[in-house]
Amino acid sequence: MRALSHYLLLALLLVASPVHAQEFNEVQTAKSSIVFGYRQMNVPLTGTFSKFVIQAHFDPGKPAAAQVRIDIDLSSIDTGNSDADEEMPGKLWFNTQQFPTGQFVSSNIKALGGGRYEAQGKLTIKGKTLDVTAPFTFRQEGANAIFDGSFKLKRLDYAVGEGLWADIATVANEVSITFHFVASSKK
């Protein structure tokens, strides 16, 4: 009888204790978003990529072991303006015929403290691969993990907007990428 109650107590403690080492590895794309912000004649505008695939595993306690790979279907761009949307797949912009996807592959993820992290990795767009660093926050909401972060890049580093569009006085060189990912744990 005593042994049984001890056993029950132990079981209860196990259930009640916070779940350590939970790995989030299933991104819910429908709840996630990738938004880009840019300036056109100094007018702030935003757009989105609606199609992307994310493979990731992230354990907040073991960031060094975490990995993320994001594949973005660049033709899923929505600039908010139909003329611009028609222009984007063209050779001067993303040239999606030849380079249909943009890709981010993490190389190192580290904790900065206070729920903040930093992902370093390689971003490939239009055949050009460059190092980027994206700070992000992590929080848990029920069974889900929510990741929010942003970083800036220069579109001309990736030859996005060539020829007459290389004029950065009209369409600014700097582009901010803001991401919101919701992930759960695979059962």
Place this chain on the structure above:
Amino acid sequence: MATPHRYTTSAIALHWMVAALIFCAFPLGLYMSDLKLSPLKLQLVSYHKWLGVTIFLLVLVRLVWRATHTPPALPASIAAWQQRAAHALHHLLYVLMLGIPGSGWLMSSAKGVPVVYLGLLKLPDLVGKNKALGNVLETLHASLNYTLLALVLLHIAAALKHQFVDRDDTLSRMLPFLERKP
């Protein structure tokens, strides 16, 4: 107090500034809206918006002038119905001079492109982003502009008729150097 026989210098300056700016904004609007997307188009659309907002502000100043001054009387030789027609036309012109830039600003907001005056000052969005509304406002902006074109042609024709047919010193109220000495 006798009413003056010409507009004040500030009213004259405002009238001709607004006229000159409309003569730029109108053809620019026609030209740019037919261009295919390019940096040049984006620049011209911005310049058009800046011109339009400038017109809007100057017309507000004109209305303040109008509210605080009595315009010079029209020559008594002009028939009463013609005087009434002239006043009605002037009122309509004021409505359009505010309504056209107003519809342009609304259109920009509805299309999700804020207006940044002179590339420096972001004006508030008047409505939320709404594609269908944006298209309606685009049509409205164009229709109001064609109405303005017709009324401005009438306005100019009337001014020329008074100057060269009636020879009654109407135009000199806005162009004092034309005044025929009595």
